[in-house]
């Protein structure tokens with residue numbers, strides 16, 4: 001068995017494959033959210049505090065709840081991931097296994113397409129889950145974090161975890177994609193997702209003075225979504241929020257306020 005087969009768990013039963021996928025996703029989540037936690041909430045807690053969008057740290061009871069729901073989410077992601085791989089192995093999706101089938105150009109093209117598609121998928125499912133009839137079952141748990149920590153990144157109710165995991169089968173049904181390309185999209189996803197929930201604004205102040213502000217999303221944008229409950233529904237890009245007029249009216253001024261705070265001088 002080569003490494004690729006091992007990572008995809010190709011020779012395993014559905015149960016073993018689900019457990020293996022859950023562990024893989026768990027390790028990835030622990031590395032990304034854990035690094036953000038160690039850096040922002042421990043090592044550079046004071047040095048970076050002037051960039052903390054909400055100028056206090058979440059309570060430990062909130063962090064424990066986020067970790068608990070994240071574990072449940074990982075199991076659901078593992079089940080849906082393993083199911084999608086099994087369906088793909090059976091030829092039910094457009095997933096392909098040899099890069100040469102579509103060439104290197106499409107390998108990278110599919111990553112870009114999948115990122116833009118995921119951004120749209122996230123925006124519209126997110127807005128749908130804010131509907132008053134769907135919110136309690138799908139999205140209330142995620143919004144229990146009004147001052148999120150990195151562990152809020154996967155803090156979802158089971159129903160929302162199913163919606164979020166749905167991007168995997170949906171992408172494999174609508175476009176030919178290699179599992180490694182999808183894996184790279186998911187690395188992009190976890191980076192943005194954790195950065196958005198860590199609660200620190202790391203973009204430079206000048207971002208809001210350039211056309212980049214129409215495209216790139218920022219941690220300030222998503223933290224405000226948790227704080228205000230309304231507006232700022234986007235994930236990677238600010239394009240849909242701009243098009244649909246759903247940016248919070250204070251978004252740009254809040255970004256400027258956070259990025260203009262004085263850097264504390266070092267104590268001797």
Ligand SMILES: [Zn+2]
Pocket residue numbers: 126130139143225
């Ligand atoms: Zn929301």
Ligand SMILES: [Zn+2]
Pocket residue numbers: 142148152197222226
């Ligand atoms: Zn969030």
